[in-house]
Amino acid sequence: MKILITGGAGFIGSAVVRHVIDQTDDEVINVDKLTYAGNLESLKDVSQSSRYHFQHVDICDGQAITQVLNDYQPDAIMHLAAESxxxxxxxGPAEFVQTNVVGTYTLLEACRQYWSALPEERKSAFRFHHISTDEVYGDLPHPDEMEGELPLFTEESSYAPSSPYSSTKAASDHLVRAWGRTYKLPVIVTNCSNNYGPYHFPEKLIPLIISNALAGKPLPIYGKGDQIRDWLYVEDHARALYTVVKQAQPGSTYNIGGHNEKKNIDVVLKVCELLDELRPKTTPYRDQITYVQDRPGHDRRYAIDASKIEKDLGWKPQETFETGLKKTVEWYLNNAQWVEHVQSGAYQNWIKENYEKRS
Structure with a gap:
């Protein structure tokens, strides 16, 4: 099977690429614009495989996308490219509208034209898998707000996005489903909870806390840190996405979560505890925690009901939050050069030296 993965140099995308190359016999075409968060250094361990191909293409460039589709003739699309x-x-919401909405539309149109021209057997087997977020659902009641069993996001939850990011992802979800219904393009949508793990750009919570802690900088916590997220180890997510693209039926939707609801402050405290154990210093890392003004429209709680994907496709996470977080902290401690390259921008030089000279 040939799988075209958009955003394959990003955090989740690179995990999917590594999974496909390392764990299957399938072929990957990685299409990535290489924005600040796209890093080919995250793929150096698989980049020499004869089953891996990279195309430096923006999904908003319909002509270039059409050329890639015609050249490589993929059997499936896994659409992860997004501002996130x-x-x-x-x-800066404009860039999110451009990439997440216009880019998804452009990709859908190119794929529709490509799919329409396929022989019937390949046409019926083709899949367009759109990877989205639980943030499209808005937020859920917080334990501070109600007693008893708390609700979870299901595949039937109403959309109520709160931020420019989540609203553009919601728009892209609607576009994908519309192309499925109107044009019969065989689409699948998945919505995931917060991912964490190796190769995460250090602006997101867990890698930011690790990086700041080691540098002796403040560990910023929005508000009181009582926002609750469901945490999913990125390699578990990669396995789920591959399972979906291989097994799910057109028109289906799956929520993918880690069954790990945690308050942000508790996540930060756990990271500090692991650093105290693995990289001890004279004072505990938690002393660096500082509380900052909450961001506008901050959702208080997300939580995924992932029972459908387990029932239908047999997927469930292999990592607990404790095992996944320890692997994550250890990876960052053992890969300081990758982090330094990302923070300094030197990974762009790495791309030029290791990719562009071979192109």
Whole structure:
């Protein structure tokens, strides 16, 4: 099977690429614009495989996408390319609209034309798998707000996005489903909870805390740190996504979560505890915690009901939050050069030296 993965140099995308190359016999075409968060250094261990191909292409460039589709003739699309940082979407929403909405539309149209021309057997087997977020659902009641059993997001939950980021992802979800219904393009949508793990750009909570802690900088916590997220180890997510693209039926939707609801402050305290154990210093890392003004429209709680994907496709996470977080902290401690390259921008030089000279 040939799988075209958009955003394959990003955090989740690179995990999917590594999984496909390392764990299967399938072929990958990685299409990535290489924005600040796209890092080919995250794929150096698989980049020499004869089953791996990279195309430096923006999904908003319909002509280039069409050329890639015609050249490689993929059997499936896994669409992960997106702007994804909520804080950046608040200060600069235009880029999110362009990539997440216009880019998804452009990709859908190119794929529709490509799929329509396929022989019937390949046409019926083709899949367009759109990877989205639980943030499209808005937020859920917090334990401070109600007693008893708390609700979870299901595949039937209403959309109520709060941020420019989540609203653009919601728009892209709607576009994908519309192309499925109107044009019969065989689409699948998955919505995931907060991912964490190796190769995460250090602007997101867990890698930011690790990086700041080691540098002796403040560990910033929004508000009281009582926002609750469901945490999913990125390699578990990669396995889930591959399972979906291989097994799910067109028109289906799956929520993918880690069954790990944690308050942000508890996540930070756990990271500090692991650093105290693995990289001890004279004072505990938790002393660096500082509370900052909450961001506008901050959702208080997300939580995924992932029972459908387990029932239908047999997937469930292999990592607990404790095992996954320890692996994550250890990876960052053992890969200081990757982090330094990302923070300094030197990974762009790595790309030029290790990719562009071979192109």
């Amino acid at each position: 940082h909520v804080d950046r979407s608040i200060t």
